[in-house]
Amino acid sequence: xxxxxxxxxxxVVGASLLALAGTSHAAAPSTEELEKKxxxxxxxVDSLKQQLQAQKTATAPTPAPAVVATAPAASAEGDVxxxxxxxxxxxxxxxxxxxxxxxxxxxxxxxxxxxxxxxNTNINGTIQTRYAVDTPAVxxxxxxxxxxxxxxxxxxLALVSFSGSLYKDYxxxxxxxxxxxxxxxxxxxxxxxxxxxxxDAYLRYSPVPSGGDLENPIFNLTLGxxxxxxxxxxxxxxxxxxxxxxxxxLNGTGLGFRQIGLVARGDFSPNVDYSSNYRAPLxxxxxxxxxxxxxxxxDNNNNKGFVARATYTLPVDYxxxxxxxxxxxxxxxxxxxxxxxxxxxxPLGYDHFYGVDVYYNHxxxxxxxxxVQARNKDAISGVGTPGVKGTSQTLTAFYxxxxxxxxxxxxxxxxxxxxxxSYQAFARWDQxxxxxxxxxxxxxxxxxxTVGLNVFFAQTTKFQLNLNRYLYENAAVANxxxxxxxxxxxxxxxxxx
Amino acid sequence: MKQHxxxxxxxxxxxxxxxxxxxxxxxxxxxxxxxYPGAGTxxxxxxxxxxxxxxxxxxxxxxxxxxDGIKVQWxxxxxxxxxxxxxxxxxxxxxxxxxxLPLIVGRSTGIxxxxxxxxxxxxxxxVVAPVDSQAKNIQDLKGKTLSTFKGTANQLxxxxxxxxxxxxxKDFTILTQNADNxxxxxxxxxxxxxxxxxxxxxxxxxxxxxxxIPRDPKISxxxxxxxxxxxxxxxxxxxxxxxxxxxxTAQWSADEANRDKLFHQWxxxxxxxxxxxxxxxxxxxxxxxxxxxxxxxYRATLQKSVNEAKRYKLIRHDVSLDGWIEPKYLETAxxxxxxxxxWDEYDANGNIKK
Numbered sequence: 001x002x003x004x005x006x007x008x009x010x011x012v013v014g015a016s017l018l019a020l021a022g023t024s025h026a027a028a029p030s031t032e033e034l035e036k037k038x039x040x041x042x043x044x045v046d047s048l049k050q051q052l053q054a055q056k057t058a059t060a061p062t063p064a065p066a067v068v069a070t071a072p073a074a075s076a077e078g079d080v081x082x083x084x085x086x087x088x089x090x091x092x093x094x095x096x097x098x099x100x101x102x103x104x105x106x107x108x109x110x111x112x113x114x115x116x117x118x119x120n121t122n123i124n125g126t127i128q129t130r131y132a133v134d135t136p137a138v139x140x141x142x143x144x145x146x147x148x149x150x151x152x153x154x155x156x157l158a159l160v161s162f163s164g165s166l167y168k169d170y171x172x173x174x175x176x177x178x179x180x181x182x183x184x185x186x187x188x189x190x191x192x193x194x195x196x197x198x199x200d201a202y203l204r205y206s207p208v209p210s211g212g213d214l215e216n217p218i219f220n221l222t223l224g225x226x227x228x229x230x231x232x233x234x235x236x237x238x239x240x241x242x243x244x245x246x247x248x249x250l251n252g253t254g255l256g257f258r259q260i261g262l263v264a265r266g267d268f269s270p271n272v273d274y275s276s277n278y279r280a281p282l283x284x285x286x287x288x289x290x291x292x293x294x295x296x297x298x299d300n301n302n303n304k305g306f307v308a309r310a311t312y313t314l315p316v317d318y319x320x321x322x323x324x325x326x327x328x329x330x331x332x333x334x335x336x337x338x339x340x341x342x343x344x345x346x347p348l349g350y351d352h353f354y355g356v357d358v359y360y361n362h363x364x365x366x367x368x369x370x371x372v373q374a375r376n377k378d379a380i381s382g383v384g385t386p387g388v389k390g391t392s393q394t395l396t397a398f399y400x401x402x403x404x405x406x407x408x409x410x411x412x413x414x415x416x417x418x419x420x421x422s423y424q425a426f427a428r429w430d431q432x433x434x435x436x437x438x439x440x441x442x443x444x445x446x447x448x449x450t451v452g453l454n455v456f457f458a459q460t461t462k463f464q465l466n467l468n469r470y471l472y473e474n475a476a477v478a479n480x481x482x483x484x485x486x487x488x489x490x491x492x493x494x495x496x497x
Numbered sequence: 498m499k500q501h502x503x504x505x506x507x508x509x510x511x512x513x514x515x516x517x518x519x520x521x522x523x524x525x526x527x528x529x530x531x532x533y534p535g536a537g538t539x540x541x542x543x544x545x546x547x548x549x550x551x552x553x554x555x556x557x558x559x560x561x562x563x564x565d566g567i568k569v570q571w572x573x574x575x576x577x578x579x580x581x582x583x584x585x586x587x588x589x590x591x592x593x594x595x596x597x598l599p600l601i602v603g604r605s606t607g608i609x610x611x612x613x614x615x616x617x618x619x620x621x622x623x624v625v626a627p628v629d630s631q632a633k634n635i636q637d638l639k640g641k642t643l644s645t646f647k648g649t650a651n652q653l654x655x656x657x658x659x660x661x662x663x664x665x666x667k668d669f670t671i672l673t674q675n676a677d678n679x680x681x682x683x684x685x686x687x688x689x690x691x692x693x694x695x696x697x698x699x700x701x702x703x704x705x706x707x708x709x710i711p712r713d714p715k716i717s718x719x720x721x722x723x724x725x726x727x728x729x730x731x732x733x734x735x736x737x738x739x740x741x742x743x744x745x746t747a748q749w750s751a752d753e754a755n756r757d758k759l760f761h762q763w764x765x766x767x768x769x770x771x772x773x774x775x776x777x778x779x780x781x782x783x784x785x786x787x788x789x790x791x792x793x794x795y796r797a798t799l800q801k802s803v804n805e806a807k808r809y810k811l812i813r814h815d816v817s818l819d820g821w822i823e824p825k826y827l828e829t830a831x832x833x834x835x836x837x838x839x840w841d842e843y844d845a846n847g848n849i850k851k
Contacts, residue, residue, distance in 0.1 A: 170687045171642065213673055214647070274648030274811065275602040276583035277576065317606040317813075319586045363587055406587060408580035413536030413543075413573035 120164040123497075126238055126460075128157040130492040136482050143190040157238070157494075158184035161200065172209035178202070188342060198296055199258060201225040214279045219266035222288075225258050225295055229265060229286035229309045230330040231355040232370050233394060242398050242424055242454055244466045244490050248432035248446065249392035253374045254294070254336040254346035255353060259305065261290025271315035277407075278318035284311045292334035294345075303380050305334025323362055330355035335380035348434060349384025350374035363405055367397040390434045398426035404456040417459070424454040433473075445473040460496035465489075526732055528568040529558065529739065532581040532593040534649070536573040538677060538767030544573065545763035546774075547617040548750035548787045549594040549722060552743055554762045561742040567735075575675065579648040582608060591728040592739060596650025597718045597802040598811065604821065605812040611729055611823040613740055614722035614747075615795045619785050619847070621777050622654060622716050624708035625695045627686045635662050635708050640669070641689035644682060647673035650718050653802055655692055656809050657716050658708070666809070676768055694777060697770040711780065714847025719798045722789075729823075740826040741833065743789070748836060750787040759783065788840050791824045797845035 110116075115123075130153065137148030161181035168175050181200035187193045202224025210216050227234055233247045234256055250256025267281030285308075291298075292305030311328035314320075332353040338345040357370040372392040376384045402422025403409035409420045433445035452466040470486040472478040479486070533553070537543035544550030552558060558569045574580035578599025584590045585608045594616060595603070604610075624635055632638050635658070645655045659665055672688060682688040683704045690707060698704035710716055722743065724736050750759055760774035769777075778786060796818060806812045831837050842850045 170682075170685065213671070273602075273606060274579060275599065275606045275608070276586060277579040277648060278583075318583065319607040403587075403589065406583060406589075408574055408576050408583040409589070411575055411580070413540045413575055415542065 124161045126159045126496040128494045130154050133489040135487045177204045214272045217268040222263045225260045232357045242426040247394045247430050249372050252432050254338045258295040259290035263288030273317045276318040280313045294338040307332045326359040328357045348388045349376045351380040352377045364400045370394045392432045394430045396428045400424045419459045422456040427451050443473045444478040446478045447471045464492045530570045530591045532590040533573045534578040534581045536575045542573040543766040545766040548747045551750045552746040557742045557746045577649045595721050598650050598653045601806050605814040605816050609726040610723040612723050613826050614789045616720040618719045622710040623695045625704045626690045626707045632707050638690045642670040644672045644674045644679050644688040644691040694769050694773040696773045696776050741830045744830040747789045751784040792842040793845050794843035
């Protein structure tokens with residue numbers, strides 16, 4: 001076997017080092033011998049340095065064939081394997097010890113310090129702590145006996161939710177998901193006690209592949225207790241709605257209460273702008289059947305409620321001024337005779353509901369408008385008089401300083417607990433007239449004008465300031481408690497986990 | 498009471514107007530905002546595989562602007578090129594590094610910027626499958642599930658590889674995933690193939706190569722550094738200084754004496770291991786892959802990418818290179834640093850110009 005020049009050189013250096021090492025076991029060396037050995041060692045080190053430098057600077061850019069099918073184990077001659085060059089027995093033993101320690105710590109924590117569930121579960125919660133100032137004094141929500149108050153603290157909302165997948169389809173996304181949400185509710189009539197009611201309780205199945213691909217249409221079936229897919233306000237999540245209070249029509253019509261039933265939701269022809277991963281389905285739809293008797297109770301009659309909603313979104317790119325311009329229409333037919341504690345909701349017996357809405361959100365500003373008409377046509381609920389018609393109009397406009405609503409900003413890579421601090425100013429006009437045919441003397445028409453500011457300063461926390469002005473066409477009818485218009489200042493922290 | 502309410506409303510409106518009024522323009526910016534498409538494993542603000550990432554590791558721009566009191570703000574986006582485009586569309590970016598597809602798609606939808614530097618080019622391409630895959634070549638994967646990060650340069654590379662083998666995206670189910678998820682999906686065999694650096698995955702017994710393309714200038718793409726036209730209009734002298742500092746970093750990254758340091762530096766992000774960098778670039782000079790020139794190869798490759806994006810229906814509007822590339826800052830930097838002949842110029846086919 002003939003050695004290459006490079007290998008011969010290595011052999012000579014190695015032999016020199018061995019020879020030097022061997023002589024060290026002989027009789028005690030003189031100073032001269034030691035100096036010679038040091039010189040020889042220095043020469044060996046210099047030689048090794050030169051070889052290392054030669055290896056570093058040796059570069060050979062050799063154009064290779066355009067496409068080469070590769071056998072898995074194939075390795076080009078001269079391949080460098082850095083792992084085998086650097087790892088020593090000590091390194092591996094150290095790594096093993098670290099790994100064993102880590103495994104022990106993981107198992108110990110798993111057994112003693114972690115909450116466990118049978119299936120994948122996300123636990124979330126939302127809490128509101130509020131201070132309200134009212135002029136004139138109000139007494140709503142207070143336990144008897146009481147006298148009117150001008151200000152007070154309250155916890156208007158506390159939610160805990162559990163959600164996750166009962167079956168996760170990794171390949172095609174045909175997941176079976178669940179959600180359970182429990183919500184704090186003040187007892188009615190008010191007392192020192194409170195309830196923790198079941199709000200959402202449903203299963204959701206996606207029978208078509210979604211696979212996380214933006215271009216795939218979405219379709220899912222939701223069975224259980226859920227919000228009605230009607231209009232904008234009802235379905236807007238707390239974290240997105242700029243205003244503290246819901247629009248008046250949610251309680252006035254009963255549409256804001258959850259219903260038990262089966263709803264199919266989906267979209268088709270999604271327009272995807274990959275420049276910004278912006279997905280805008282051309283059409284979205286929801287259609288379903290529900291009891292119509294509200295949450296946490298059995299159906300109270302044989303009439304089911306039918307709900308349908310469709311929206312159209314302009315198929316434009318992310319940079320277009322018309323981005324996120326969506327027009328929607330909703331319809332619900334069915335009896336809604338509900339009780340909120342001992343208070344009857346929908347006392348006028350509305351059984352047909354029509355809604356149209358426009359949604360426009362072009363960061364940093366946006367606006368929404370929603371019109372709802374509620375009619376008692378068939379007296380399905382057995383209450384009220386057929387022919388009654390109520391209407392609602394809600395207009396909201398907002399402007400944001402900061403990047404709270406940009407996905408790219410929210411997901412940016414940071415070492416610390418970063419969140420894009422943002423300020424959102426808004427104005428809202430919310431009008432509800434339960435019976436449009438009544439004269440001004442009997443009218444319960446009310447309007448709430450609101451200006452406000454939201455400060456988003458952490459991922460799940462915001463501070464909200466709302467100045468509300470309640471204006472009544474006839475205060476004696478619409479608000480018998482105060483018999484006058486009301487001004488209200490609400491300051492609220494909303495935080496979640 | 499109504500008057501009181503109107504007064505309060507007016508106060509709110511005034512406060513909103515005050516907040517909305519833009520600050521007075523200054524001679525120099527208080528901050529330079531640089532967007533980086535990608536992040537380290539686990540969402541760490543680190544980059545790799547190009548000299549823009551090196552400039553961040555070396556604090557090259559921070560040093561350049563320290564004396565002026567100008568803050569350099571790097572932002573790393575796990576959402577990659579599309580996330581950078583979202584930022585740019587909302588006026589939140591002054592400079593950005595971009596792969597070819599998001600750069601082109603962004604331009605096609607109206608994002609206004611000027612290309613001022615090439616960044617990286619060439620390099621190997623590997624199609625990788627789960628370790629026990631029966632596939633011997635990419636044809637064997639037909640009808641199966643491939644993964645790419647849609648909207649990024651990787652999608653265009655995948656499309657080129659498929660086209661070179663007589664295939665298209667329609668022959669597969671294509672999932673969109675980032676690199677971390679692609680590695681996990683190879684391990685769980687949720688996908689049947691993807692384009693990724695293979696060495697670490699092979700060493701761990703997770704994956705195997707199905708196709709290796711050591712060097713093909715028609716498959717690999719060029720990446721880009723751009724400045725927003727608004728920023729350039731306001732601060733051209735700052736743009737020049739940014740380019741000066743980055744060209745200096747490009748030269749450091751192209752110096753063979755720094756090969757080991759460079760690969761260790763890039764490996765800090767955790768996306769690609771040190772060993773993978775060593776193997777991927779063992780047959781390349783650093784000068785080849787870290788090349789800032791806007792030469793014939795850069796222009797021809799970008800034009801080819803535009804044509805492909807149109808052909809693969811990834812863009813709906815035409816994109817022209819006319820007026821998009823602004824080489825004057827690079828030319829000045831090369832001249833000032835006597836680097837006019839440091840990097841080889843390549844022709845449209847990826848060969849060194851004689």
